[in-house]
Amino acid sequence: MKFRSVLLSCFLCMGILFSSCSLNKVATKAVANALSGTGSSDVFTGDSDPELVAGALPFAIKMYEALLSMQPSHQGLILTTGSLFIMYANAFIQGPAEMLPVEAFEEKLIQLERARLLYLRGAAILASGLEQKYPGWGDAYEKGVLDKYLAKLKKADVPFIYWHAAGVLSAYAMNPFDLDLGMRLPELTAAIARAYELDPDFNSGALDDFYVLFYSSVPEGMGGDPSKVELHYRRALEKTKGLAPGPYVSYATAVCVPAQDYATFKSCLESALAIDIEKDPPNRLVNILSQRKARYLLDSAPDIFIDLDP
Structure with missing residues (x-):
């Protein structure tokens, strides 16, 4: 109901946008505030x-995007628009592409490239928000002054850092030969570490789940650290209070598959599937998608584990 009323307001405002320049700004800012305010994303994530x-x-x-073009400095719109690009790329482009059958290999490559470009598009929007708040942020690492900028960050900046890093690293994971993105890993590592200092409980353990994937997947010389994976996995489970399948799926794919540990892999995914998603309504959508991936991985186990008898 809340979202429908916001949409109605949006369309009503569009009808009067051309009456005056000042009214245009007032109307679009009011809609921008409503569509990017607290709880505005629940209409998607709770579905x-x-x-x-x-x-x-x-x-x-x-x-x-249209609203952002009219309110380019609106931080709420920047965060919402950028993060939606990244969420959409992950949940509805990359995720389904990775589950395509072997015979759809060409289609899989096309969709993964599409996801990569959407990740970068979202990350660029979020980077613009950080640049607006902290002029010079974009090239601070190259100039050797990143520490000065990191010290300025506040707790309210953590969502920007998290989603920006998620977008860039997701794009890099699809093409590890992208040297430009690879050169940014130290910068992203430092930014995420600062975000964890400011808000370790952000989004119920999202940073810990991020670290499970990051530390287990990135080479040690570029910021990876397998010794820290278990710690963040346990913290992610603790912070989500056992209501999220995501940490189990992350650990199964990032740790158990490379180690060819089928027993733990199976245990993690069964734990993910046993979760009652109705106990966490605001995150219903992402939990449904995580459980879908868990089922797919269990069904695909004979193709993933060398010694497993089909």
């Missing part, structure tokens, strides 16, 4: 129908 959200998100993203 129980992934296909419905997958169909609605492209329109929503373009609407946010």
